Amino acid sequence: MNPGTEGPRDEEGAAVTRDPDAGAAGIDPERLWLSDPQPRRGRRPAYSREAITAAAVALADAEGLEAVTMRRVAARVGAGVMSLYSYAPDKETLLELMVDHVSGELTATGPPTTPTGDWRADLKAVAHLQRSHMLRHPWLPAALATRRSPGPNTLAFLEHVLAVLRPTGLDGASKLEVFAQLTAFVSGHVGHELAQAAAAASADRAAAEARYLAAVAADGQHPELAAALASPGRPLAPEATFGRFLGRLVDGLDAAP
Template sequence: MIVEHEGDGPEAAREEIERTLALLWRDCAGAPEPSARGRRPTLTIEQIIAAAIAVADAEGLVATSMHRVAKELGAGTMTLYTYVPGKTELIDLMVDTVLLERNLPGPGEPRPEDWRARVRVYADRTRDIYRRHPWLRERSRVRPALGPGQLAGQEYLLSIMESLGLPAREVVAAANSVAGYVDANAAAEAESVHLERTTGQSNDAWWGQRSSFWYTYFDVESHPAMNRIWLAGGFEKPSSEQASDASEFGLDRLLDGVAARIDQVGK
């Protein structure tokens, strides 16, 4: 995505968009060949993206400046700008690269027979990339980079929903609902991973330190439902397991709703 800077005109913005799209689709048939401007190339786009991902994995997205990535590569900061327009575009490339790590089955490739199991493949592999790259939670998916990783995920979910016989608009709505739910929960889990890494303290330990709250400040009369559920064992599991249960429960119920709609359409 391109953010138009002060002094930039629409034509300059369009040029940078086209340059970024060429970078995103550089390995695909028919895509224009991206090249470094000016001097003879000494790096590759893949090296730059890999170095940026490594920095973000270790230190977070805030540390992933053009200067920091250039330092990792033993290059000058301005050298990177001959390959990538700027940090915003570099992050787009990073995001799309890690989305490709899901390696979702493409058209004609083997996949589970049951449609719900196919959705599970998407959910599990999406959670995995958020676990490996917790910084992914910081990037908005509202205006995504239009790269192969983004489109592969959309194509996969759309193909599942289309196979169920839903009307075209409901195919899109169902696919977007699943993607939004999975991304939101994966981002929340990534936030948990990030906090544990940066603080050195587990979430359960964090809650344990605040155990006095329940004896000193918690008012049973103001929170009767919470108290009843507590006494019935609803909160017995560690917080990490509660989060996992909530994620699984929500996805199951979402797919139950899709299944119910399939039955309605089929009548």
């Protein structure tokens, strides 16, 4: 066969039959979130899109996002690989489903909190909730690095955040920007936090970094850094560090558009 005429294949090299109605512009949110997730023909299978998504989430939680392949997810639910493509035609679609699936945890028993009217305090509470959520699912920051189409669970959480921001007087577009800014901050911070925790697990590396910074501070070429390192230290507990950074972000937000 001419390599140039081969059809698309998944991340494991298996041939994939694409939906002929799918456009080249990527995932269609209407079809993903508003259409029936069940296959249109054939007998009803013993598994569902919910079960497939939950299996993918469990795999990512245990082994990381790179471990999520259609073949391994199929094995977890006891399905054939090709049958999964009726529910998620590719890994990108599966990631959309995974992100929205875990977002359901944020509003599982209703709104996370009732807005108090103190929007800065409420917004900080939202951020702390997001941080805990991402730490439970360490693959989320990477999954959120590319634009995602908000599913029903994500929209329920967004609805809560917009209610939190009602007292600001911001217009709708500005509120959405604040939500995006906050989520990006939390996602980036958690990604850094996880990387730092992994690095700190190596005592040799931590000691080497301390020696390196001490040498740089003493070389006379970095007086500002030397002064910063010589200043009284701040609590290094992850929660305290996150709180300080979050305070600088939220307290600096202007309530005007």
